[in-house]
Amino acid sequence: MSPTTAAKLVRALTSPEYAVRQIIRRFSIGSLEFRLSLDALDRPYYAFGVKQAIYLAARLKHPKVSVIEFGVATGGGLLALEKYAAELGREAGIQVEVYGFDTGEGLPAATSDYRDLAYVWKQGTYKNGCGKTNIATKIRKAPA
Numbered sequence: 001m002s003p004t005t006a007a008k009l010v011r012a013l014t015s016p017e018y019a020v021r022q023i024i025r026r027f028s029i030g031s032l033e034f035r036l037s038l039d040a041l042d043r044p045y046y047a048f049g050v051k052q053a054i055y056l057a058a059r060l061k062h063p064k065v066s067v068i069e070f071g072v073a074t075g076g077g078l079l080a081l082e083k084y085a086a087e088l089g090r091e092a093g094i095q096v097e098v099y100g101f102d103t104g105e106g107l108p109a110a111t112s113d114y115r116d117l118a119y120v121w122k123q124g125t126y127k128n129g130c131g132k133t134n135i136a137t138k139i140r141k142a143p144a
Contacts, residue, residue: 032087043077047084054092064095072102073128075138082139100139104128 001009012019024030025040036047050067057065067085072078078100085096106127110118 031091032084033091041080041084043080043084046077046081047088050081050084050088050096054088054094054096057094058092062094064097066097066099069098069100070102071126072100073126075100079138098139102128 008022012022021038021040024035024038025042028035032041032047033051035041036044036051041047053065053067057063067081069078069081078098081100082098085098089096104127106124107121109123110116110121
């Protein structure tokens with residue numbers, strides 16, 4: 001048993017709510033709204049962002065809205081974003097368009113701005129070699 005698996009097991013035994021949340025997440029029990037309220041999603045912050053974009057679009061009486069991910073990497077986040085957009089958009093009657101961008105070159109060089117945290121984030125961090133074609137095979141609405 002790996003240390004990570006052991007830690008998850010101990011956490012489930014000492015915190016039953018954690019175990020319940022993981023079961024709900026793993027088997028997609030209930031609506032997305034329900035799972036979001038329990039924080040039982042892989043990327044709850046993505047679902048929350050999509051939910052808020054849909055809410056704003058509905059309030060402004062827009063029929064559709066776009067959500068964007070910058071720094072797609074291997075596409076896992078983009079897949080989650082697409083899944084959440086489809087389910088929440090269908091429930092609300094709002095069309096959600098999902099876009100993802102990534103140069104594949106990682107982070108750019110830091111500027112002189114202290115907020116860039118140049119001592120933490122180095123140029124090229126998050127560089128990936130997966131390329132557009134690998135990601136395009138994973139997502140449902142790949143660009144032509």
